[in-house]
Amino acid sequence: MDTVLERLKALRKRMDEVQADYYLCVTGDPHGSEYIADHYKTREYLSGFTGSNGTLLVGKKDAYLWTDGRYFVQAEKELEGSGIKLMRDGDEGVPKPAAFIKEKLKAGDHLHTDGRVLSSGFDMEIADAIKKKRVMFITDTDLAGDIWKKRPEDSARPIRILPDKLTGRNTEDKIQKLSVKIKDAGAASHVITSLEEQMWLFNLRGDDIKCTPVAYSYTVINGKDVYLYLKKEAISKKLLTYLEQMEICVKPYEIFYEDLERMQLKAPILIDPSSLNFRIYQILRMKGKLTEAVGPVTRLKSVKNSIEIKHLKDIYIKDSLVLARFLRFIKENAAKKKINEYEAALMLDRMRAGIKGFNGLSFPTISAFGANAAMMHYEAPKEDSAVIKEGSLYLVDSGGQYDGGTTDATRTLFIGDVNRKQKRHFTRVVIAMLRLQNAIFLKGCTGENLDVIAREPIWQMGMDYKCGTGHGVGYMLGVHEGPAAIRWRMNAKKAAEPILPGMTLSNEPGVYVAGSHGIRIENIELCEEIETNEDGTFLHFVPLTYVPIDLDGILKDEMQPADIEMLNNYHAAVCDKLMPFMEGDDVMWLKEATKAI
């Protein structure tokens, strides 16, 4: 078996052959996907570092890996002996990759990277740094791929066609609507690389990437012509007929880059820099004027139609039911039976798999006890994960992919006797979640406006949670989707997007105390209109998630009457929604778990 040292040696040999001074290896795939298939894990292959966020820069003798605070301990361990220096991203005095490159590289140096996996947005900073230093930037090589022995095959799983009864809107309609949006943006053609956008547009689903039912694809809309590039092995006869009936020109995924170079595109060309890769950006900018905007499909698919909403309401009840049953079991048995975090996650995943229409998890289940729950993206290890025992909190954040929707929910349980401070934190998180869930707001509001409704009760304690309050949730697609989000500070490059009726967003405030405990309560909310009057159009949220909130953590004397009423109303609704499915002693349990306080 080859080691990281051997791999770096092979890479440097290859670098010599192509006269590269530095090789930049980022974490990404050609489509800007959130989860990366194994085939694209070049950074992991070269460095041995397995975290989900990392940027590797390899020089002739030196090498550097940037990752964030979640992974410092792990990276330190995994990089040991590799000669790669850990760059603690976010720590004071640690330069970002772009600043480092600007400082380190000399005029005339050759910097190589695989431009297909570099986002065109990410590149801007590096490109700027590079331009100022007059470094040569070569982006059409894949040096890691060249030396990777036994590289996992790129996936090409069969693609399925979703029936209209699941999507609520056929592809002709969607393409028609998209054409109008392209025109509205002042553009004449559009290149789509985001897999989720393409799946939505063509009513297709695939299985090429973990937790997201998408298939590798590229789409070019050129005036009235639509080109869809798919992997040959993924195309069935049925699929081909389906697409060709709509006059969509199906082409092999493998020839996309050559084809794009040859193609005459009507300008201006609409692109979304957040998902477009740098290689395509380079090709397109030679063809004509580019118009940069949020991909119109991103906006279109974020507003769910009435059929999608009907399915969502249905599947969320089924998903809530499973989560509620799991939570009851853990609460009553975990401590007695010495269940550990990993076993608990496995149990929940299996229970969820029993739901009709289940197609997989929407993200790896977070099952965390005690201090582990303070780590927002904790994944319980297979070996020696913490045993759930009395005296602390157990947090579970999980969701599934189903025919009929993508789910996501978090609850935190009190196991045995827990101290008052943690109850105080829990009570505040519940208040925060409920206040946002019950907000009424004018159309036009963004998540930047609404975030403080949830955050203020936490800020009042002199505490903060270092993440957004909510993210968009896809429909049978990514569990995180744009364009709207609930955060008080947006990414500087992105304008805040209004929250519109039909959007589904998570509502997940929390309290995280490093080394002690973590609390998060997460419901998914559907935005709906209440009324339009002379002051404008008023919107509110309706929960899709109906799972009891652990009353053992509630300090009633620290709640306002309005907060108590919101909690009781929510629990009454939970009881109402889940009761039809309850039998035997479950009936009494549900009544007790959702009783008014």
Added chain:
Amino acid sequence: MDTVLERLKALRKRMDEVQADYYLCVTGDPHGSEYIADHYKTREYLSGFTGSNGTLLVGKKDAYLWTDGRYFVQAEKELEGSGIKLMRDGDEGVPKPAAFIKEKLKAGDHLHTDGRVLSSGFDMEIADAIKKKRVMFITDTDLAGDIWKKRPEDSARPIRILPDKLTGRNTEDKIQKLSVKIKDAGAASHVITSLEEQMWLFNLRGDDIKCTPVAYSYTVINGKDVYLYLKKEAISKKLLTYLEQMEICVKPYEIFYEDLERMQLKAPILIDPSSLNFRIYQILRMKGKLTEAVGPVTRLKSVKNSIEIKHLKDIYIKDSLVLARFLRFIKENAAKKKINEYEAALMLDRMRAGIKGFNGLSFPTISAFGANAAMMHYEAPKEDSAVIKEGSLYLVDSGGQYDGGTTDATRTLFIGDVNRKQKRHFTRVVIAMLRLQNAIFLKGCTGENLDVIAREPIWQMGMDYKCGTGHGVGYMLGVHEGPAAIRWRMNAKKAAEPILPGMTLSNEPGVYVAGSHGIRIENIELCEEIETNEDGTFLHFVPLTYVPIDLDGILKDEMQPADIEMLNNYHAAVCDKLMPFMEGDDVMWLKEATKAI
């Protein structure tokens, strides 16, 4: 006396002489001031329309005046017989001036305007419209001025120097700090046209504009050189010595434009398009690269220093005391004595004038009874203003300019028996104001984040107030100042600015029901730091305003215990702050007015 018809005739004759096809006359002065001195009221002179917002376009035979909804009735009346067509700005189907010009003017047409009073920002739209139509745009004429008989003299009142004990920081320090900011913005020179910025920088105050203690001036910072242009008549020997000792080059205001044309400026030149006029913009863009940004002085002056804060706290108590006494008098006597809105305003203005250090009002007092209070910018007419009587609400919004600060406060009083609906609205407004006043938030927050804390209780009723929740307040300067504001929607051109310790902002939610009643409660808040811990730096507001809130309007049963506690705490503080100044039956009155509910 000449009539509007005669004035338009004279203008058209002048237009013929210079071969102008259209004359555009906006409302503004060369410094982007909020209040305009009479000398610059050309639009009013030409059209007869006296409202504060209007844009006039005069053709050879036709003429058009744009104004907003506040002024439709008044404009209709004032324009009668003038042949000027009223353009109801904001109404559906009514084009904006830029769109109208684009539609109406033909290629080759000559459009004249006085570029000195046109903001460089405003012009962009018009310039764009004009460029596309290939219309000639001549901006160095003042045709209205040419024909204006008995035009009011441009003001040149004496300028006074503020002592360090009032400003807390001398001009050398301020210039030093500004130089750093210019450099930080990547610029080498800076032209300042905002009068408030210049007054702050040089620790001067003037009397050229109503309600704002400023003097006409221009400033050029060119590398290390500082040029200050002032009106000759405004410069005393003492002032000249003061400025020259600091090596500030004093020049006549009148030669500024010629001087600027001749001057060699180091590029890039920093400009703030929100206050810069178009004429200067035209001159500067020929000189070198322009860097557009919020004027650094705007940011510097918005953060009050400890000396300024000491004076502010002191003067706000004195101002609060006067307002409290006035409110008591109105509450107890208005109905009995048949006092009208205008008399009430006059009375309050006179009481305020008795405060030591008073230099004038900070804006015309809004004194409004019943339905008049629903108009946000109502000014009671001298003749036949409404009499304050039982059965509705009286709103007073007022403030003063003092040595030691600029004040602004609003209270709404219940006169006699008022129905429950209005009490419900009042209670909500009080809750809204108190929740924002008691907010705790992380440094970095903007008014776009915080606005909903006040607005949510109003939105919960399915109502909205059509204005921001708060504006910055100057120190012995404009009562409205940037860069921060508390609004949920910012002007598209302006990024939201963080609210920082030392800033003073108004907190003034309201309810306005057209034809019925208006409610506004306004305190000025000082932002202060609470603590810095591992989660960040936490800020909050401390009120500067201490005036009782009318308890007759409060429905205790519609408040949460936390809201009641905030009200009682605020009233306890009001009692505490004002009691030392109370004598006789005032003592009992204050206790009653601020009693815990």
